[in-house]
Amino acid sequence: MRLPRFEYIEPINFEGALDLLYIHKDNAKVLAGGTDLLVRMKKGLLKPKIIISLKALKELSYIKKDDSYIKIGARTSIADIIASDLIKKEACALFEACEKIGAVTIQHYRGTIGGNILQDNRCIHYNQSAFHRSGRQPCHKDGGKICYARDASDRCNSTCQSDGATALMALGANITLVRKGTERIIDLDNFYTTDGIMPFAMESNELLKEIVIPIQGGKSSYKRLAYRSAIDYPIVSAGVFLKSSDTSKNEIEDARIVVGAIARAPIFLAKASSFLKGKKFNDISAFKKAADISMDNASTFAVHNVGSTLEYRCAMVSEMVFQALKEAAIVTQE
Amino acid sequence: MEKILITLNINDKPCEVMVYPNDTLLEVLRDELDLTGSKESCGEGVCGSCTIHMDDKPVRSCLTLAMEATGTKIKTVEGLAKGDELSSLQQSFVDHGAVQCGFCTPGMLMSADALLKINSKPDEKTVRKAIAGNICRCTGYTKIVKAVAHAGNSQDHCPDCITFSKAKE
Numbered sequence: 495m496r497l498p499r500f501e502y503i504e505p506i507n508f509e510g511a512l513d514l515l516y517i518h519k520d521n522a523k524v525l526a527g528g529t530d531l532l533v534r535m536k537k538g539l540l541k542p543k544i545i546i547s548l549k550a551l552k553e554l555s556y557i558k559k560d561d562s563y564i565k566i567g568a569r570t571s572i573a574d575i576i577a578s579d580l581i582k583k584e585a586c587a588l589f590e591a592c593e594k595i596g597a598v599t600i601q602h603y604r605g606t607i608g609g610n611i612l613q614d615n616r617c618i619h620y621n622q623s624a625f626h627r628s629g630r631q632p633c634h635k636d637g638g639k640i641c642y643a644r645d646a647s648d649r650c651n652s653t654c655q656s657d658g659a660t661a662l663m664a665l666g667a668n669i670t671l672v673r674k675g676t677e678r679i680i681d682l683d684n685f686y687t688t689d690g691i692m693p694f695a696m697e698s699n700e701l702l703k704e705i706v707i708p709i710q711g712g713k714s715s716y717k718r719l720a721y722r723s724a725i726d727y728p729i730v731s732a733g734v735f736l737k738s739s740d741t742s743k744n745e746i747e748d749a750r751i752v753v754g755a756i757a758r759a760p761i762f763l764a765k766a767s768s769f770l771k772g773k774k775f776n777d778i779s780a781f782k783k784a785a786d787i788s789m790d791n792a793s794t795f796a797v798h799n800v801g802s803t804l805e806y807r808c809a810m811v812s813e814m815v816f817q818a819l820k821e822a823a824i825v826t827q828e
Numbered sequence: 829m830e831k832i833l834i835t836l837n838i839n840d841k842p843c844e845v846m847v848y849p850n851d852t853l854l855e856v857l858r859d860e861l862d863l864t865g866s867k868e869s870c871g872e873g874v875c876g877s878c879t880i881h882m883d884d885k886p887v888r889s890c891l892t893l894a895m896e897a898t899g900t901k902i903k904t905v906e907g908l909a910k911g912d913e914l915s916s917l918q919q920s921f922v923d924h925g926a927v928q929c930g931f932c933t934p935g936m937l938m939s940a941d942a943l944l945k946i947n948s949k950p951d952e953k954t955v956r957k958a959i960a961g962n963i964c965r966c967t968g969y970t971k972i973v974k975a976v977a978h979a980g981n982s983q984d985h986c987p988d989c990i991t992f993s994k995a996k997e
């Protein structure tokens with residue numbers, strides 16, 4: 495499969511990349527590992543005139559501890575995240591999510607965490623070859639006016655299948671976006687727009703610089719379900735974070751439950767999360783209840799467009815959340 | 829769009845080659861440099877038949893631009909054997925009958941070779957994980973896993989290891 499034509503530019507530093515984005519805006523696309531972008535380009539889903547490669551920007555590859563934060567450079571490879579003791583200890587959900595991304599030889603060395611959270615939403619009707627798509631009317635995401643995944647839908651319902659995004663949202667992470675002259679910080683809860691066509695609140699002249707995870711002293715876990723244990727994207731996933739109270743180690747003070755690969759963005763489930771506050775770490779029935787609330791709430795957003803049946807994926811929301819909660823609780827108690 | 833002259837370090841030899849910006853490393857290896865060992869099957873990162881090494885790490889050459897490979901050490905399946913002598917991994921694939929149609933074999937070898945460089949005696953689970961990104965439609969994987977685990981690490985209980993080491997004596 496040939497890639498469409500483009501001009502390739504390799505800025506030598508961060509400023510250079512920002513200048514290029516400032517000049518070319520919508521005409522340019524940033525290339526990190528390319529394991530999402532190049533596949534979409536091969537399928538003719540986008541045809542940028544200019545590719546701005548991050549190859550020379552070694553300064554964007556780092557994992558460091560800064561006070562009570564973990565800072566990860568956008569170009570850090572998935573392999574580096576998996577190898578980090580700091581991430582394993584303080585942000586276990588991210589470690590578990592990265593371990594499950596695709597397969598070692600696809601993403602782990604070339605793929606980056608920045609590219610992972612900025613990968614486009616997916617749908618079995620859209621992520622197809624140009625030949626396949628040419629046999630029918632284009633859908634909303636392809637510039638048309640219909641949706642094949644949900645009858646009579648006036649919008650695109652494509653699914654966010656990023657493993658990293660769900661884990662990072664559970665960890666309460668925020669990201670730093672930079673454009674020429676200004677920098678802004680936005681938390682992931684607000685970064686995802688729930689618009690299937692434009693999934694991120696990000697301008698075309700912005701570059702993702704860094705991901706920041708607060709170290710809150712709690713424990714996190716990530717579980718996902720996919721057809722095969724490698725290569726495939728998740729069809730449902732859950733990231734959770736649990737923190738015990740200062741006074742009683744067996745009491746949950748704070749909880750965050752996020753469900754992924756089911757809707758247009760990872761969804762933070764406020765009701766299920768707050769239900770757990772004040773509950774005990776060994777209260778398995780409370781975890782079961784929180785998992786069921788998660789399933790009820792997440793199901794209203796679910797769309798049948800990443801394979802498997804909708805009923806099965808919704809049922810598995812409960813199972814993934816339950817498993818993740820149990821695991822986070824066990825580590826907390828250790 | 830103009831072709832650009834780049835230098836790639838492939839199997840320890842510098843190669844000057846003219847490429848288009850939208851050429852993948854796989855296309856340049858096969859079509860420009862006649863290194864046709866690496867195969868294209870899916871072209872979209874799924875199957876692993878195009879796996880090569882960049883700086884000793886296994887990656888998909890169908891999802892890597894040739895331009896992105898400059899300045900790195902590239903190794904392809906052609907770089908495994910020393911002249912006519914197969915590497916112990918390649919020999920083990922032959923001995924264990926791990927090759928049927930052979931289309932997945934170059935990619936399998938490259939994923940396995942990268943593993944053996946960091947872990948010379950991997951157990952079955954480790955081997956399976958390392959080649960989890962390589963699809964084989966013929967063998968059912970069992971013989972491939974054995975071939976990798978027994979490469980340069982001959983096992984007394986394995987009939988294939990014994991038969992072939994006897995034959996060589």
Ligand SMILES: Cc1cc2nc3c(=O)[nH]c(=O)nc-3n(C[C@H](O)[C@H](O)[C@H](O)COP(=O)(O)OP(=O)(O)OC[C@H]3O[C@@H](n4cnc5c(N)ncnc54)[C@H](O)[C@@H]3O)c2cc1C
Pocket residue numbers: 523524525526527528529530531532533568569572594595596597600601604605606607608609610611612613614655656657658700701702703725726727728872873874
């Ligand atoms: C077979 C296969 C299986 C996969 N399985 C999974 C999976 O299980 N889970 C999963 O989450 N993903 C999966 N992926 C998707 C992808 O490989 C990973 O998400 C990977 O981490 C993407 O990183 P990258 O650096 O290669 O991204 P790229 O393709 O380089 O970039 C992705 C997007 O982000 C933008 N971008 C990247 N970095 C920046 C930056 N610093 N600033 C601004 N924009 C930026 C790019 O312009 C592009 O739009 C799979 C891909 C394939 C081919």
Ligand code: SF4
Pocket residue numbers: 616617618619620633634635636640641642643644649650651652690799
């Ligand atoms: S959800 Fe509908 S509009 Fe969006 S990509 Fe799928 S078919 Fe197209």
Ligand code: FES
Pocket residue numbers: 867868869870871872873874875876877878879888889890891
């Ligand atoms: S051809 Fe590269 S992964 Fe299939």
Ligand code: FES
Pocket residue numbers: 926927928929930931932933963964965966967
């Ligand atoms: S031997 Fe035929 S695909 Fe593996």
